[in-house]
Every structure is written in C-alpha cells, then in structure tokens.
Amino acid sequence: MKLNFIVYGAGAIGTTLAAYLHQTGLDYALYARPKKALAIGQQAQSIIRDGQTVVDGVTLNVIDTLSQQTDATHIIITVKNYHLEQACKQIKKSLPNDITVVGLQNGVTNQTVLPRYFSKAIYGIAFYNVWQQQPGIWGHKDHGPLLLGRPNQGVDTEVQQLATTLAKALPCETSDQFQDEVHGKLISNLSNSVTTLIGNSHLQSDALKPLQKIFTALSYEGVKLLQAAGFRQAKHSTLPPWLLVRISSYLPDFILRPMFRKKIALIGSTSMAQDIIDKGSKDSELDSINGYLLELAEQTQVSTPMAKKIYQLCQQQFKQEPFTAMTAQQLWRQLQA
Numbered sequence: 001m002k003l004n005f006i007v008y009g010a011g012a013i014g015t016t017l018a019a020y021l022h023q024t025g026l027d028y029a030l031y032a033r034p035k036k037a038l039a040i041g042q043q044a045q046s047i048i049r050d051g052q053t054v055v056d057g058v059t060l061n062v063i064d065t066l067s068q069q070t071d072a073t074h075i076i077i078t079v080k081n082y083h084l085e086q087a088c089k090q091i092k093k094s095l096p097n098d099i100t101v102v103g104l105q106n107g108v109t110n111q112t113v114l115p116r117y118f119s120k121a122i123y124g125i126a127f128y129n130v131w132q133q134q135p136g137i138w139g140h141k142d143h144g145p146l147l148l149g150r151p152n153q154g155v156d157t158e159v160q161q162l163a164t165t166l167a168k169a170l171p172c173e174t175s176d177q178f179q180d181e182v183h184g185k186l187i188s189n190l191s192n193s194v195t196t197l198i199g200n201s202h203l204q205s206d207a208l209k210p211l212q213k214i215f216t217a218l219s220y221e222g223v224k225l226l227q228a229a230g231f232r233q234a235k236h237s238t239l240p241p242w243l244l245v246r247i248s249s250y251l252p253d254f255i256l257r258p259m260f261r262k263k264i265a266l267i268g269s270t271s272m273a274q275d276i277i278d279k280g281s282k283d284s285e286l287d288s289i290n291g292y293l294l295e296l297a298e299q300t301q302v303s304t305p306m307a308k309k310i311y312q313l314c315q316q317q318f319k320q321e322p323f324t325a326m327t328a329q330q331l332w333r334q335l336q337a
C-alpha cells in the first residue's frame with residue numbers, strides 16, 4: 001500500500017517533517033490553522049542541520065481544512081500535549097475512522113488520549129531537536145532517529161512499513177522496547193525545564209559547573225526512578241549508561257566535565273523554551289514531562305528532591321509576566337536553599 005500522509009500542526013516537528021517528506025517526493029499535506037497555513041505556504045522553507053543546509057527553500061503543500069484529504073492513510077499529529085485533545089476531536093470529525101494516527105509528542109500523555117479517539121495508533125519519539133531560527137529557516141540538531149513503536153508491543157508490519165517509508169525522508173527506526181525508550185527520553189527531557197529556567201544560557205562557560213551538578217542529580221534520580229518502576233535501559237536513550245549515571249553521582253565533577261561539556265553542546269533550543277521564552281506563552285509541557293515523572297516517583301516511593309524543586313520553581317517562574325530567566329548559578333543557589 002502506498003502511504004499518503006497528513007502532517008497535523010505546522011510547528012518545529014511538523015514543518016520540518018513535511019519539508020523532509022517534500023524533498024523525498026512522498027505524498028503529504030501539512031495541515032495548519034488558516035493564518036499559519038497562508039504564512040507557511042507563501043514562504044519557502046529551509047532546514048539547516050548541524051550547520052549544513054539539508055533542505056534548501058522548498059514550498060510546502062499546506063492545507064487549512066482536513067475534510068478533503070480522503071486519500072490520506074496516516075495522520076501524523078505534531079501538536080504539543082496540551083493541544084492534543086482538541087486536535088483529536090477535530091480529526092475524528094473530519095476524516096474517515098480507519099485512518100492511522102501517529103503521535104509524536106514527548107511523554108506518554110498521547111498513549112491515553114489517542115486510543116480514546118482512534119482504533120489505530122502508532123507512537124513516535126523524535127530523538128532530534130528542531131526549532132525555528134527565523135521565518136522559513138529551521139535548525140536541526142541530530143541526536144538520533146525518529147523512533148516508532150507501540151507501547152508494550154512488538155513491532156508489527158504496519159509500524160515497520162511506516163518506518164521504512166519515513167526512513168526515505170529522515171532517519172527513522174522501530175523499537176520493540178518502546179516504553180523503555182519513552183521513559184528514558186522523559187528523563188533526558190527534564191533538562192528542558194532547566195535550560196528554559198536559565199533562558200537558554202546553557203552554552204555560556206560559567207553555566208557549565210552548576211549545570212553539571214543539576215543534570216547529574218536529575219539523571220541519578222531519574223535512573224533510580226526508572227529502575228523502581230520496572231523500566232530497562234534503552235538503546236536510543238540520550239542518557240548516559242545507567243551504571244555511569246550511578247557512579248558519576250559519587251565522583252568529583254571535574255572527572256566527567258569533558259564528557260558533560262560535549263553533551264551540553266548538543267542541546268539546542270528546546271520546545272519548552274520556545275513556548276515560555278520565544279512565544280511568551282503560559283502553556284508548556286511541564287506537567288506532561290516533569291509532572292508525570294513526579295507522579296511516577298510518588299507511586300514507586302522514590303525520592304526525587306531535585307526534580308521536585310525544579311518542577312516547583314518552573315511552576316512559579318513560568319507564570320511570571322514577562323518571564324525572566326535566571327543564570328545557572330542563581331538557579332543552583334535556589335535549588336540548594
């Protein structure tokens with residue numbers, strides 16, 4: 001069967017995915033609300049990946065209604081978790097029931113939302129970082145592939161066919177350890193709230209020492225939590241190997257500093273930072289990432305004091321009008337208070 005995609009949501013993940021599909025010659029339409037559809041459709045889109053232009057000025061096939069897309073086999077939903085329910089309602093109303101939905105949100109919220117609306121759902125984890133540099137120009141930092149799977153299930157032919165098709169456009173793989181992968185990614189995503197609190201100043205040299213302390217503590221708490229909840233170390237995780245995470249919490253920081261420096265250089269602007277800093281929005285995925293992990297910690301009775309303080313601080317700071325970032329040193333001092 002030939003696959004025909006609707007990409008729902010023209011943000012960072014959606015527009016870049018559409019541009020990769022376009023460049024590969026796959027059938028797709030990028031769905032956006034009317035004003036955004038007009039803006040994206042009128043401007044050529046480029047992607048700069050790790051410093052190189054990999055998509056150079058393509059004009060995307062953008063749509064602002066769904067009901068005419070009856071040939072679509074898959075709808076890839078790229079809205080944030082807090083818009084997911086609304087997106088599902090609209091898709092359900094506009095498209096045939098047998099369409100396969102693919103949810104690319106970080107975390108596990110989509111695993112409870114999508115099955116309430118659709119009978120066929122596939123999930124994806126983007127192990128890469130994309131963001132808008134300026135209108136029509138998207139940055140892309142590679143950490144790994146787009147990973148597809150279904151929670152607690154092996155990889156069936158439908159997931160495999162989707163991955164094989166998408167792999168023509170961008171690195172795409174499947175996983176039969178999907179829940180382990182999602183949860184490992186959630187722990188890595190805790191760093192999004194930290195880099196947002198400090199206004200994306202993580203690449204400044206004086207941020208290195210305090211951030212190493214914070215990230216080491218968060219990773220250690222995270223690994224303890226995942227183990228207590230019965231998850232296993234996953235292949236694509238951007239977390240260091242769990243044994244190293246455990247050891248590093250006992251080692252003097254300077255020993256692992258060169259490794260940490262390299263790791264932090266890989267962090268671009270995250271989608272949480274784009275919500276809070278760039279868009280000045282009060283909506284963020286704080287609850288579906290940090291909040292979910294804290295609930296898991298409560299259920300498994302694992303102590304996660306650093307994650308809890310960061311969550312509380314984000315709740316407080318993200319509400320501020322306007323949002324004011326702190327430095328990494330100020331953050332470290334507040335976390336110790």
Ligand SMILES: NC(=O)c1ccc[n+]([C@@H]2O[C@H](COP(=O)([O-])OP(=O)(O)OC[C@H]3O[C@@H](n4cnc5c(N)ncnc54)[C@H](OP(=O)(O)O)[C@@H]3O)[C@@H](O)[C@H]2O)c1
Nearest residue numbers: 009010011012013033078079080083105106126129130271
């Ligand atoms: N960006 C990354 O590097 C990255 C990496 C891994 C995972 N993720 C995950 O991927 C998901 C998407 O992230 P993102 O960074 O692409 O977010 P984003 O840039 O905010 O894009 C989401 C898009 O969805 C659109 N949208 C929301 N509701 C809509 C509706 N009812 N109709 C049409 N469009 C709608 C939004 O439009 P408006 O702007 O008009 O509201 C926005 O353009 C998140 O769960 C994120 O955690 C992102």
